[in-house]
Amino acid sequence: MREIAVLDQNTIDKIAAGEVVERPASVVKELVENAIDAGATAITVEIKEGGISFIRVTDNGNGIPREQVRLAFLRHATSKIQKVEDLLQISSLGFRGEALSSISAVSQMEVITKTPEDMIGVRYVIEGGREKSLEEIGAPNGTTMLVRNLFFNTPARAKFLKTAMTEAGYVSAYMEQLALSHQDISFKYMVNGQMRLHSSGNSNLKDVIYGIYGRDITRELLEVRFEQPGILIEGFIGKPVISRGNRNFENYYINGRYVKSKILMKAIEEAYKPYMMQHKYPFVCLQYNISGDEIDVNVHPTKMEVRFQNQGAVYNATYDMITQALAGREMIPQVDLESRKEKREEQKEEKKNRERISAPEPFEKGFRKRTEEFQKRQRPENPAAPYPVPEQIREERAPYGREEPVKKEEAAVPVGLHLAAVYPAAPEAAPLKTHEESGINEEQEISAKENIPISPAKEEKGPAPQQMELFDDRLLSKKARARHRIIGQLFETYWLVEYDNKFYIIDQHAAHEKVLYERFMKEFETREVTTQMVSPPQVISLNLQEDMLLKTHMEVFQRFGFEISEFGGREYSIHGVPANIYGISVQDLFVEILDSLENENTRQPLDIIAGRIATAACKAAVKGNNTLSFEEADQLIDELLGLENPYHCPHGRPTIISMTRYELEKKFKRIV
DSSP, rough: OOOOOOOEEEEEEHHHHHHHOOHHHHHHHHHHHHHHHTOEEEEEEEGGGGGGGGEEEEEEEOOOOOOGHHTTSSOOSSSSSSSSSGGGGGSOOSSSOHHHHHHTTTTTEEEEEOOTTEEEEEEEEEEETEEEEEEEEOOOEEEEEEEEEEETTTTHHTTTTOHHHHHHHHHHHHHHHHHOOOTSSSSEEEETEEEEOOOSSSSOOHHHHHHHHHHHHHTTTTEEEEEEEEEEEEEEEEEEEEEEEESSEEEEEEEEEEEEOOOHHHHHHHGGGSSTTTTTTEOOOEEEEOGGGGGOOOTTTTTOOOOSSHHHHHHHHHHHHHHHHHHTTTTOOOOOOOHHHHHHHHHHHHHSOOOOOOOOOOOSSSSOOSSSOOOEEEETEEEEHHHEOOOOOOOOOOOOOOOOBBBBBGGTTTTTTOOOOOOOOSSSOOOOOOOOOOOOOOOEEEEOOOOOOOOOOGGOOSSSBBBBOOGGGGOOOOOHHHEEEEEEEETTTEEEETTEEEEEEEHHHHHHHHHHHHHHHHHHHHHHOOOOEEEEEEEEEEHHHHHHHHHHTTTHHHTTTTEEEEETTEEEEEEEEETTTOSSSSHHHHHHHHHHHHHHHTTTTHHHHHHHHHHHGGHHHHHHTTOOHHHHHHHHHHHHEEESSSSTTSSSOOEEEEEEEEHHHHHHHHOO
């Protein structure tokens, strides 16, 4: 039986360090908060290799007096509080006196500091909690903290760190929060020698938001303010048009401290509930000034959690302020009426010194929803017999507008540019097939190419491009096709099918979703994902964390058909997207994928992106109350029945329900 023993100080320090120092971002947080508490108006943060090998925080604050430098690194040594009553009126970000002691216990640390009253500065070196040197040195007013080789003496902790890029992402996310919560301080943030963030410190919150989130977010903001005894709330909230698939845009600060609070989160989301879709979250940047005796920040070592003495008052103040702001504004999204020509000229000017991207030729707005007729094609079971075709074919692809019919003489004319990857044409001449063009809304154009007849005599070098039809005959089951019979359509949504001794009811929307989903997954598995070009290219602004996330997974995006190039700073130009994606804007799809990559850390990036793109492709599916012709329904049902698992759509809803002849005859009392 082991005896009870008191741990040595070195072990105690390392255990305590585990509560405060989880990763490089924790070190940056503690050091920057110390700089803010020291009255700094300019703070520079530099990291290398994600902060694992090098962190430097420089400020112009009050500095540390020479005789107190050693004392600052002792456990529970602090200048923020003196007695227990001070915990009830905490106005500083730090107060525990654990940060420097914990950091120095698991790293090689160097401090250079000077107060305005001293003529010369001090350099102090401490490694693994052991003092190495203390000497005088010339230095400007303020403090510089250097942290090298984090967890060098605790390899068990080091092995749990992520990649350098991921760790840098955590630091970047925290630096953004610091800039938003202290807009009166000028922050500089550098990663591997490159400037990633620079705030002016002009006390203008909107300028900071613009620098971090870009103009698209900033122009959709509403300024808010609420004041009552004991609480002041001010900042900006986003219009409902700004929404994300995670809560990363929900930023709120209490007395300058970035916190997470279920009370505030619920108040914000409940206020937005009438305006937002499910599983979408708003943009807010709110700063709370609350009397110190009304809150308790001494809850967790990271000080990320707070308790409110009067939760109801804080909840109601937040909810009422946001509700009133949203109710008093017109929330109809405004359409950008800037002409395409002006947009192109603006983008050409911005990319004057960059490599130009060849854009496809524009073609008519909207895709053609109806065609006058299909050319005749042959039935698979009887090549000699012509296959009847409808006069018109309809397919709804929201949100694109009304389309124009295709003129017969235009049917064989190629429009726009090729898809980046194409299917090889058959060696023999094929009959002409019209195909609905990709959708074009007011803000973007996507190039496409019609199928054109190819004959051996005129065949050019290289494979000729062909595009998939609405339903791919190669995936159909001929046996199933020969045995099922379409009876009709019910409520313009459900198709009635007789097959053997069963009666099937097929939901056309769920069935089409399943067909499109399986088609995309097959293309991905066989590495045949195609790209369609976007004209003009869509320019998107990212924050620091999203920027690093994209760079980490850029190769994966390219595998899925995205063509992305840097546009300067943290802006990127998207000029190619996966083909057959309709009903969702390029920017929305891209942002949804980034959100998924950030949230779902347990899944592989390939699986995450594949799932998101496949789900987006499902939005091209025909909707209920959209009449299909018998020929269209026949092709849809053929392809559905040819799938390995045709029974449920990607969202889990059934595509088919059935009733046997026996059950039907029992209902009519033919069988008793």
